[in-house]
Amino acid sequence: MAENGEWHCEKRPFSKNVSFGRDSENVTETGCLSIIVLGASGDLAKKKTFPALFNLYKQGFLQLNDVHIFGYSRTKLSDDELRDRIRGYLPLGNEVTSNVSNFLQLIKYVSGSYDSPEGFQELDKAISEHEISKNSTEGSCRRLFYLALPPSVYPQVCKMIKSCCMNKADLGGWTRIVVEKPFGKDLASAEKLSAQIGELFNEPQIYRINHYLGKELVQNLLVLRFANRFFLPLWNRDNIANVQIVFREDFGTEGRGGYFDQYGIIRDIIQNHLLQVFCLVAMEKPISMKPEHIRDEKVKVLQSVNSIIDEEVVLGQYQGYKDDPTVPDDSNTPTFATLILRIHNERWEGVPFILKAGKALNSRKAEIRVQFKDVPGDIFKCSKQGRNEFVIRLQPSEAIYMKLTVKKPGLEMTAAQSELDLSYRQRYQGIAIPEAYERLILDTIKGDQQHFVRRDELKAAWEIFTPLLHRIDEGEVKPLPYEKGSRGPAEADHLLEKAGYVQTHGYIWIPPTL
Numbered sequence: 062m063a064e065n066g067e068w069h070c071e072k073r074p075f076s077k078n079v080s081f082g083r084d085s086e087n088v089t090e091t092g093c094l095s096i097i098v099l100g101a102s103g104d105l106a107k108k109k110t111f112p113a114l115f116n117l118y119k120q121g122f123l124q125l126n127d128v129h130i131f132g133y134s135r136t137k138l139s140d141d142e143l144r145d146r147i148r149g150y151l152p153l154g155n156e157v158t159s160n161v162s163n164f165l166q167l168i169k170y171v172s173g174s175y176d177s178p179e180g181f182q183e184l185d186k187a188i189s190e191h192e193i194s195k196n197s198t199e200g201s202c203r204r205l206f207y208l209a210l211p212p213s214v215y216p217q218v219c220k221m222i223k224s225c226c227m228n229k230a231d232l233g234g235w236t237r238i239v240v241e242k243p244f245g246k247d248l249a250s251a252e253k254l255s256a257q258i259g260e261l262f263n264e265p266q267i268y269r270i271n272h273y274l275g276k277e278l279v280q281n282l283l284v285l286r287f288a289n290r291f292f293l294p295l296w297n298r299d300n301i302a303n304v305q306i307v308f309r310e311d312f313g314t315e316g317r318g319g320y321f322d323q324y325g326i327i328r329d330i331i332q333n334h335l336l337q338v339f340c341l342v343a344m345e346k347p348i349s350m351k352p353e354h355i356r357d358e359k360v361k362v363l364q365s366v367n368s369i370i371d372e373e374v375v376l377g378q379y380q381g382y383k384d385d386p387t388v389p390d391d392s393n394t395p396t397f398a399t400l401i402l403r404i405h406n407e408r409w410e411g412v413p414f415i416l417k418a419g420k421a422l423n424s425r426k427a428e429i430r431v432q433f434k435d436v437p438g439d440i441f442k443c444s445k446q447g448r449n450e451f452v453i454r455l456q457p458s459e460a461i462y463m464k465l466t467v468k469k470p471g472l473e474m475t476a477a478q479s480e481l482d483l484s485y486r487q488r489y490q491g492i493a494i495p496e497a498y499e500r501l502i503l504d505t506i507k508g509d510q511q512h513f514v515r516r517d518e519l520k521a522a523w524e525i526f527t528p529l530l531h532r533i534d535e536g537e538v539k540p541l542p543y544e545k546g547s548r549g550p551a552e553a554d555h556l557l558e559k560a561g562y563v564q565t566h567g568y569i570w571i572p573p574t575l
């Protein structure tokens with residue numbers, strides 16, 4: 062931040078960094094960089110991966126004289142055809158046209174299969190040609206493989222990368238792979254996938270991406286919790302009544318029904334995105350901000366979570382979900398879930414963490430809501446007004462606000478609910494908040510694994526949900542129908558109430574306008 066209080070993003074060359082968690086410390090990164098997007102013809106690649114690379118390019122993190130980007134998939138495409146597919150998805154501000162075309166010229170396409178060496182050998186040749194053209198010493202080059210592919214092909218693709226496309230020697234260069242969620246369907250399948258990939262790559266080479274960890278306010282959580290004195294004594298069972306972590310979408314699974322039906326809302330959102338947020342809210346203070354220290358604490362809190370009980374789960378499926386021709390008529394897949402996690406430790410015993418996610422609801426938002434207990438000896442009858450709440454709005458309209466009771470302005474001594482409000486759009490005017498993928502891809506290039514999921518963390522996450530997921534898969538726990546555009550099943554609100562959440566009636570936070 063500049064002295065005048067404004068934030069700005071410097072245009073700068075890719076810097077040598079000192080992040081913890083790199084493949085090897087104290088190595089000067091001089092070799093050229095190849096970013097290979099596998100599954101380049103797909104949805105994620107065009108909507109997220111290439112746009113994120115474009116943003117990094119615009120800010121000077123990817124340099125024309127240093128970086129090359131390769132797309133790889135089975136679809137037969139020319140370089141220009143791939144560029145044309147991508148062009149329409151690039152986030153254009155007041156863009157100079159030459160920026161877009163220079164970026165697109167960085168991209169080459171190679172077509173090949175995922176399970177035989179020919180295509181990968183051709184890819185390796187193309188990468189090597191690029192490296193040679195940049196006069197890079199063999200072995201000093203950096204190769205980043207982004208698997209924008211269905212997880213079913215991860216093992217074979219990793220084998221092919223390992224046998225055909227690795228950086229040739231260890232002269233400061235590296236080979237890293239980025240894998241997308243869903244990483245497995247349950248504990249056994251995730252462990253199998255981890256073992257298959259783990260035989261080929263070391264943990265520091267594997268980046269399990271979860272884009273929620275790249276969101277601005279998720280990245281803010283540890284700072285908020287551990288850099289502010291006033292939260293430290295309050296953040297525990299003595300003061301906090303309950304915590305909600307909520308994800309809502311106001312659209313259904315249209316166009317993705319086939320994928321979604323095999324996974325459901327718990328695997329799609331709760332086991333990964335909401336659980337990562339949960340870790341950051343509930344974990345103990347790490348020894349330092351080093352990635353391994355943070356991830357150690359996340360694993361500890363995950364391992365302290367009790368088994369989920371059926372009485373603390375409400376599942377829903379929106380009416381019309383099964384109209385999608387790719388969804389079976391007898392689908393038992395939940396598109397909505399509210400469930401309670403309970404942590405068996407000194408800080409959190411007895412505090413319900415309510416995780417809620419749903420598709421086709423009445424609004425789109427993601428937030429964390431920490432509700433405090435009632436004031437003891439309440440001389441103002443504050444509890445009638447509602448409880449103190451600390452809310453972190455992850456999206457849309459990023460904000461942090463604190464609901465508190467104040468004297469209503471005027472002659473009378475009346476208490477009323479109000480808020481201390483840090484709305485980002487208002488407070489940080491003119492600051493573009495980076496896209497999650499942009500940040501995370503930059504981390505993979507820097508070798509910073511703080512915002513990526515470690516193998517033992519993933520295992521602990523699946524351990525929490527697998528028994529419930531199996532009961533759902535077996536049809537033992539069934540989703541309740543709910544209307545599209547509603548709040549979800551009413552039973553979910555009853556569960557919240559039962560868990561001790563007290564809703565403030567007649568109060569609504571309105572994001573300030575400029």
Ligand SMILES: NC(=O)C1=CN([C@@H]2O[C@H](COP(=O)(O)OP(=O)(O)OC[C@H]3O[C@@H](n4cnc5c(N)ncnc54)[C@H](OP(=O)(O)O)[C@@H]3O)[C@@H](O)[C@H]2O)C=CC1
Nearest residue numbers: 100102103104105106134135136209210211212241242243
């Ligand atoms: N799309 C999104 O918004 C998000 C996606 N993800 C994850 O990212 C990954 C990629 O997602 P997305 O781009 O949507 O997926 P797509 O279905 O678009 O698949 C990507 C590419 O993979 C190839 N492919 C598709 N199905 C198969 C198959 N059965 N066997 C081999 N290759 C196949 C296709 O390329 P070709 O046929 O040309 O080889 C396709 O273009 C997935 O793991 C997904 O869960 C995560 C978060 C959000």
Ligand SMILES: O=C1O[C@H](COP(=O)(O)O)[C@@H](O)[C@H](O)[C@H]1O
Nearest residue numbers: 242272273310329330334427456
């Ligand atoms: O991973 C996924 O996330 C999106 C929601 O992402 P967001 O950044 O827009 O909140 C969700 O729609 C999708 O089902 C899921 O696979």
